[in-house]
Amino acid sequence: MTFLTVSNVHHTYFSIKEATEALRDINLTIQKGEFVSFIGPSGCGKTTLLSIIAGLFSPTVGSVLIENQKIFGNKELSIGYMLQQDYLFPWKTIEENVTLGLTLQKSDEDKSRIASTLLQDVGLPPVEKKYPRELSGGMRQRVALARTLAVDPKILLLDEPFSALDYQSKLKLEDLVFEMLKQYGKTAVLVTHDIGEAIAMSDRIFLFSARPGRLHKTFEVPEEIRTLTPFEARAHSSYSSLFQIIWKEMEGLEHQQSS
Template identity: 45%
Template structure:
């Protein structure tokens, strides 16, 4: 079942010096429960596309559809995780998590059971009164994810969510967060520069060209064995084959 459709998206930026074409004729769909990654050269417009999908930026032309309904504004059915965890250092883990609920003028009490369940399931229940500077980078990312999941979005948009972490932490937390996302049954669109990360986590990878960004190719990622861990996917003999194909497409 198709969950989200990106249809005929064009994006032009205008300035006194003229017009810059950022995105050109972007069309694709995402199935319910699918994990789609978007890769492309630096500065090609990956994050711009994600922001258009989120409703944070209005495209020059084209439309976004969710459940066959045209989106005209930011949807509460989408959750967004940014490159940085965006936690407030002066606020406790609990207060950081309920911030999104308060912004939507909803009562945190209505979500208390959901949040406590997430905290228990993902090893943070004993840290609710801690402050962000008392947590590791991986724990901070899990807090940011729980904050996003607390409102129970149907689609998660991830903009390089692990890029600020060191390599070892990045591998471990991407593995943990992948398992959390799958357990929660979310549809995911992730922007990343990391080809290995995209291959190990995704059902499909969408490759964008240099600006103006167009879709060059879409790869279906299917390993001969079934894995529930991105780290295990990296050990599969087919992993290197996919890596070389995506790398080649990015460098043609």
Template identity: 50%
Template sequence: MVTNTSDERSAVVSLRHIAKDYRDANLRKVPVIRDLTFDVHSGEFVSIVGPSGCGKSTMLNIISGLLPPSSGSVTINDRVVDGPTTSIAYMMQQDLLMEWRTIRQNIELGLELRHVPTDRRHEVSSEYLRRFGMSEFADSRPRELSGGMRQRVALMRTLALDPDIILLDEPFSALDYQTRLLLEDEVLRTFSSLGKTGILITHDIGEAIVMSDRVVVVANRPTSVKEIIDVGICRHNASVTESRSDPEYSTFFQHIWGDLDQQHLVD
């Protein structure tokens, strides 16, 4: 197994010595993240795996500029992140679709907020509806769709903004297993064809292995990087199902499982 290898490509996301503290009810400092450092390269898909409650979502909020670090810095394309940026979009566990809007209108929401002309918004939404095989549902309402279809719409809404980097906060965790596999495949194919960079946080070790070029294993609070593992079996398998049958899959799984603070895995 190869771990922590160097990469000559320039990083599109760089975290350097990130720390984040909160204050409890008694105003005592509670360290959540400590000295977090790693890079993500253009077109790469990286998963972050760690114990429940270790601050993985906090990491994404810091990367996105929604939350400032207590110390350290995040740079996107060599520019320091000091607030939200159009280079990054967020896909969360909940689809957060607006029930009073049609599927097309939900996909176009971000473009509408950016005052993109109507014709262009329709062009973009039509392209993604076609790409995901959902053109016939353009005028449907979210309540008419299954959970997997709703998450596809959430993904289309995210992609419509044409971000360079997409942050994924356990977007498949509420789905049944079969739908989850299908969406994992769709995300990988879409990111690859569009050249998007992805950062996923997940509790699912298998999901991290079959989707990622690299897996960042983080420790329990205060969180730091324990190991960065080069995986990449998704690059030479046709699907996530095939990747789960890859001879290397079990080796990666056991290695990452051994890395985790297993006593903290249960919420």
């Protein structure tokens, strides 16, 4: 079943000096429960596309639909968005941060129960009453994940959420996000620079080329890796062969650009 449809999307940024074409003719579909990654050199518009899917702004041309509903300006649709840094509100307690979305939606669910369940699910000790500054970077990103999941989003958008972490926390968090999304049956889109991360986590990988951003190629991740956790996947033999293929493809793109 097609869950998300991006059709004929073009996007151009305007400034007084110039108009910069960020995306050209993007068409893709994502299935329900699927995990996909956007990779590509910087300037390939992958973050722009993610922001459009998040409904932060509308594309210059084209449409993005989730279950046949428009995204931009749709207040009914709930979307989870995780950024490079946690952006927890420093003046709110962990509990208030986790339940921020529920507070904004004036939900009358039992917030403190939801917060404590989610914090447990993301593998944190009871830190509800603490403030973000009292937690480490990895813990804070876990809280950000809990905050995103609290509103039960239809889709999770991950904008390089592991890139600011140290390697060990990054590997642990990849496994956690992977398992939680499988457990909750969520559809997810990950934007990353890291080919290995894309292979380890996703079902499909979209490679973009730069200036203007175009969809260059789509890779299917082999079945035998998909079911493994990201950490196990990295040790699998199919992992390195796919890594080589995508690596060469990206090298080729950069070569084209520089020549």
